Every structure is written in C-alpha cells, then in structure tokens.
Amino acid sequence: MADSATGSTQDVDAETKPGKGPLIYRQSIWTRITHWTWVICLFFLLFSGLQIFNAHPTLYIGQQSGFEFDNSVLSMRAINTDTGPRGQTTVFGQTFDTTGVFGMSGPAENPHFQGMPQALTIPSFRDLATGRVVHFFFGWIFVGALLVWFVASFINGHLKRDLVPKGDDLRALPGDVKAHATLKFKHGRSYNPIQKLTYFLVFVVLFPLIILTGLTMSPGMDAAWPWLLDIFGGRQTARTIHFGAMLLLVAFFIIHILMVVAAGPINELRSMLTGWYRAGPETAKREGDRP
Incomplete structure (x- = not known):
C-alpha cells in the first residue's frame, strides 16, 4: 500500500x-478527481454517521430490536452507579467501563450522555436532522464518484x-x-x-x-x-x-x-x-x- x-x-x-x-x-485525471472526492466525502460521512449512531447507540443482528429482544452486539450507554453516572460499552456480552470516551464523555461538571463523544460527530452538538442531511448529501456524491471511477477504470x-x-x-x-x-x-x-x-x-x-x-x-x-x-x-x-x-x-x-x-x-x-x-x-x- x-x-x-x-x-x-x-x-x-x-x-x-x-x-x-x-x-x-x-x-x-479520473483517478485523482475521484480520489480527492472520496477523501472529502468519507470525512463528512464518518462524523455525520456517528451523529446518526448516537440517536440509538446500539447495534443488533436480525430484523427487529427493542427491550424485549436480546440480539445486540454493541451498546454504548450511561448507567447510574453508587459513585455516580458512568459510561459503559458492551461488546458481544462483555462489558467495559468507557467513561470519558464512550457512553459518557465531556467535562466532569457537564458530562455528555451519548454513545460517541461530541468531538467525533457532525454537528458537534446533538442534532440528528442535520446529521442525516449531511450524511445523505455526501453519500450520494460518494456513489456518483464510485460510478465515475468504475466506468473510467473499465474503459x-x-x-x-x-x-x-x-x-x-x-x-x-x-x-x-x-x-x-x-x-x-x-x-x-x-x-x-x-x-x-x-x-x-x-x-x-x-x-x-x-x-x-x-x-x-x-x-x-x-x-x-x-x-x-x-x-x-x-x-x-x-x-x-x-x-x-x-x-x-x-x-x-x-x-x-x-x-x-x-x-x-x-x-x-x-x-x-x-x-x-x-x-x-x-x-x-x-x-x-x-x-
């Protein structure tokens, strides 16, 4: 590479x-144009995607999800403990304290209770609607660039x-x-x-x-x-x-x-x-x- x-x-x-x-x-020229288009798109897709993920920071396997199901493979959340709230991440049934990073992040006097920290999301504050608009906008540009690349690379x-x-x-x-x-x-x-x-x-x-x-x-x-x-x-x-x-x-x-x-x-x-x-x-x- x-x-x-x-x-x-x-x-x-x-x-x-x-x-x-x-x-x-x-x-x-087609390689260079699509390369830098992907760089820009993937930047915005990644961080807007994490904003969308924060709306429900749990991943499942299967058609359905909810409290009555036990099919989650990843979960990031905040929980109450005897010493106060803590960030907790569960991966395939194994639970880890991730306070300060996942589930609960930000300053101690004003913590943010969300899956991914605000520094990793676009927008940096909680705004699902804007995150979806940004994600879909750059998503379709990404698709268009891939189609252009495939046609040019084939020719x-x-x-x-x-x-x-x-x-x-x-x-x-x-x-x-x-x-x-x-x-x-x-x-x-x-x-x-x-x-x-x-x-x-x-x-x-x-x-x-x-x-x-x-x-x-x-x-x-x-x-x-x-x-x-x-x-x-x-x-x-x-x-x-x-x-x-x-x-x-x-x-x-x-x-x-x-x-x-x-x-x-x-x-x-x-x-x-x-x-x-x-x-x-x-x-x-x-x-x-x-x-």
Missing part, C-alpha cells in the same frame, strides 16, 4: 535525473490491469509482506501484491457493501428493492454491517496514510495531485516514451 491509490498510465518524462528513476505519469483498463489480483501476485504476496514489514518499498509502474489485494477489497467489496447496507436502512429503498432485506438479513443487521464496514475503512485510511509517509509523502502526494510519480532507479525507461 505504499504507492498512493488508484489509476495509472505508463508515460515517462524525457529525462531521468542521475541516481533516480523515471518520472512516470501514473495517475489519470482505460485500470481495473483489470492494476487492481484484479493475479496468480503471480498471490505467489509474491509473502515476499511483499516481508518487504513492507521492513519498510523496503519498490517504486515502479505496477502496484505491488498488497496494494492490489487491498485496493481490490476496498473498491470492489467495501465501497459497494457500505453503499448497499446504507440503502437497506432506508424504508423507501426497502419498498423499491425488498431483496436488500433478504441479502443482509434485515435492517438492523444491515446497520451493524454498515458500522463494521466503516471501521474497516477507518483502519484502511490509517494504514494507508502511514504507508504513504513511509514510502515518501512528497512523491506520493505529487502523484495524486499532478499524476506524475518518481519511479525507482530499477525501473527501466522505455524507448520512445513521451509525457
């Missing part, structure tokens, strides 16, 4: 600097060439894991096996999954596409899967940023801003290539 995200062509600059590899036009061959893992990638995976563990990155035209597998899972699995589970929570979409409820096992299960997919995307983002920093942030950012990427010295320049 060391070499920035998505899309490439194979043109190089006319001259290679001594001791450095060629400058490759690696990221297409220019990026999807098949750079993201679909092949047999050679799987065979090279153990060595690539070792190289990443020792921070030895190769800067070339092609994505390494870890990149291919990771980006394939994100763009082809996680992105569609988080969109479809989001649609499943909409009564209007359930009426139009009732098969969504059958696929995801009910609206409450879809909500839980949606939350889990969000956590995986957050983990991907953190690791992605760490790998970008480790691999050379200036080169990586230049690639995603201008399209040009400085390959390693081992990358041979092809005769006749032009910018």
Whole structure:
C-alpha cells in the first residue's frame, strides 16, 4: 500500500535525473478527481454517521430490536452507579467501563450522555436532522464518484490491469509482506501484491457493501428493492454491517496514510495531485516514451 491509490498510465518524462528513476505519469485525471472526492466525502460521512449512531447507540443482528429482544452486539450507554453516572460499552456480552470516551464523555461538571463523544460527530452538538442531511448529501456524491471511477477504470483498463489480483501476485504476496514489514518499498509502474489485494477489497467489496447496507436502512429503498432485506438479513443487521464496514475503512485510511509517509509523502502526494510519480532507479525507461 505504499504507492498512493488508484489509476495509472505508463508515460515517462524525457529525462531521468542521475541516481533516480523515471518520472512516470501514473495517475489519470479520473483517478485523482475521484480520489480527492472520496477523501472529502468519507470525512463528512464518518462524523455525520456517528451523529446518526448516537440517536440509538446500539447495534443488533436480525430484523427487529427493542427491550424485549436480546440480539445486540454493541451498546454504548450511561448507567447510574453508587459513585455516580458512568459510561459503559458492551461488546458481544462483555462489558467495559468507557467513561470519558464512550457512553459518557465531556467535562466532569457537564458530562455528555451519548454513545460517541461530541468531538467525533457532525454537528458537534446533538442534532440528528442535520446529521442525516449531511450524511445523505455526501453519500450520494460518494456513489456518483464510485460510478465515475468504475466506468473510467473499465474503459482505460485500470481495473483489470492494476487492481484484479493475479496468480503471480498471490505467489509474491509473502515476499511483499516481508518487504513492507521492513519498510523496503519498490517504486515502479505496477502496484505491488498488497496494494492490489487491498485496493481490490476496498473498491470492489467495501465501497459497494457500505453503499448497499446504507440503502437497506432506508424504508423507501426497502419498498423499491425488498431483496436488500433478504441479502443482509434485515435492517438492523444491515446497520451493524454498515458500522463494521466503516471501521474497516477507518483502519484502511490509517494504514494507508502511514504507508504513504513511509514510502515518501512528497512523491506520493505529487502523484495524486499532478499524476506524475518518481519511479525507482530499477525501473527501466522505455524507448520512445513521451509525457
């Protein structure tokens, strides 16, 4: 995951600097536009989604939920104790005191009794209506950007060439894991096996999954596409899967940023801003290539 995200062509600059590899036009304009669109959208989707989650900070498996059911897998709430209110989080039946973070947060003289702390929600105060408006607005922009990316990547061959893992990638995976563990990155035209597998899972699995589970929570979409409820096992299960997919995307983002920093942030950012990427010295320049 060391070499920035998505899309490439194979043109190089006319001259290679001594001791450095060629400058490759690696990221297409469609890749760059959709990449930064997703960055903005996911920021607002994450924190507005946590605002929505706070309206009922409990996740369930199954079609129904409520006091008479015992199918919750995650719950964040405040409880009264002999020493005063405390924040409590329950995960798969295991209960943890999370005072100050989940269930109860904020200053001791004026605590906030909600699942996620206000610092992690948009708006920062409790406002479900505004949170939903922000979430749906950026959600549809996110969907549009994904459709544009799929069409462009199919037409220019990026999807098949750079993201679909092949047999050679799987065979090279153990060595690539070792190289990443020792921070030895190769800067070339092609994505390494870890990149291919990771980006394939994100763009082809996680992105569609988080969109479809989001649609499943909409009564209007359930009426139009009732098969969504059958696929995801009910609206409450879809909500839980949606939350889990969000956590995986957050983990991907953190690791992605760490790998970008480790691999050379200036080169990586230049690639995603201008399209040009400085390959390693081992990358041979092809005769006749032009910018």
